[in-house]
Amino acid sequence: MTIHTKLRSSFAALLLIGSAGFGLATQAAKADAVDDITKAGVVNIGVFADFPPFSSASADMSLKGYDMDVAQAIADALKVKLNAVAVTGQNRIPYLTEHRVDLLMSVGYSKEREQVIDFAAAYAPYYIAVIGPKAVEVKDKDGLAGKTIAVNRGTLEDTSLTKAAPASADIKRFDNYNAVIQAFISGQTELMVVGNDVGAQVLARQEALAPEQKFQLLTSPSHIALNKKEDRLKQTINDTVAKMLSDGSLNKSSEAWLKTPLNPENLKD
Numbered sequence: 001m002t003i004h005t006k007l008r009s010s011f012a013a014l015l016l017i018g019s020a021g022f023g024l025a026t027q028a029a030k031a032d033a034v035d036d037i038t039k040a041g042v043v044n045i046g047v048f049a050d051f052p053p054f055s056s057a058s059a060d061m062s063l064k065g066y067d068m069d070v071a072q073a074i075a076d077a078l079k080v081k082l083n084a085v086a087v088t089g090q091n092r093i094p095y096l097t098e099h100r101v102d103l104l105m106s107v108g109y110s111k112e113r114e115q116v117i118d119f120a121a122a123y124a125p126y127y128i129a130v131i132g133p134k135a136v137e138v139k140d141k142d143g144l145a146g147k148t149i150a151v152n153r154g155t156l157e158d159t160s161l162t163k164a165a166p167a168s169a170d171i172k173r174f175d176n177y178n179a180v181i182q183a184f185i186s187g188q189t190e191l192m193v194v195g196n197d198v199g200a201q202v203l204a205r206q207e208a209l210a211p212e213q214k215f216q217l218l219t220s221p222s223h224i225a226l227n228k229k230e231d232r233l234k235q236t237i238n239d240t241v242a243k244m245l246s247d248g249s250l251n252k253s254s255e256a257w258l259k260t261p262l263n264p265e266n267l268k269d
Helices: 003-030 033-040 066-078 092-097 156-164 177-185 196-205 231-247 249-258
Strands: 042-048 055-057 081-087 103-108 118-124 127-133 148-152 170-174 191-195 211-219 222-226
Touching: 033 042, 033 066, 033 231, 042 066, 042 092, 055 066, 066 081, 066 103, 066 118, 066 231, 066 249, 081 092, 092 103, 092 222, 103 118, 118 231, 127 156, 127 196, 148 156, 148 177, 156 170, 156 191, 156 211, 170 177, 177 191, 177 196, 191 196, 196 211, 196 249, 222 231, 231 249
Parallel strands: 042 081, 042 103, 148 170, 148 191
Antiparallel strands: 103 222, 118 222, 127 191, 127 211
């Protein structure tokens, strides 16, 4: 074999190796979160462990709630097991960006967060509501005139109520939600203003008082968060939420956990 023939053979071998390496690199580049989740057979979803009625420990210590229903539906759509990972408000974004979880439930949209993470469909209503006994007629903010209203001091609820209430409304500010609820239940105030997460607990447990939502002061729905550039995973989430809306299962979860029918308008930012 001549030197030129050997060189041509070596060059051809290098091209073959290079092509194989390029193919592997391209294949790796195409791998995404869905591939990783499918390969692992499990989807890790970050949830608040003590956030009723969205997620909290049941009698058997497993997490149950609105968020868990949706998380399970996503796992089913991906055909993998669900692993719920307890997160806090402080660590959940790092857990996502460091790939310790694949998704996060109950994330409010903000432009600041969008610089770091991506948002799939809004799936859970979060709104601030005026709640009162059925016997007390209040249809809008004008109906707050002359009413005593409990609210948690310094919160978004407080800000929203202060902005909306007529001058004659008597706003009673308390230092925590338990105090707000007790003031309302005991009759110290006629109404209370809370988020629908807190309100759902009162609606479910105070049958004698027959409380109901009168109207909403502010709507800011919760989204499912994921890492950026995970288009396939985002589409799976969006398709799952859309299916749950169309087949009524999301409304069923709302009635079971939030104690009110789901209004699709409450899923709009």
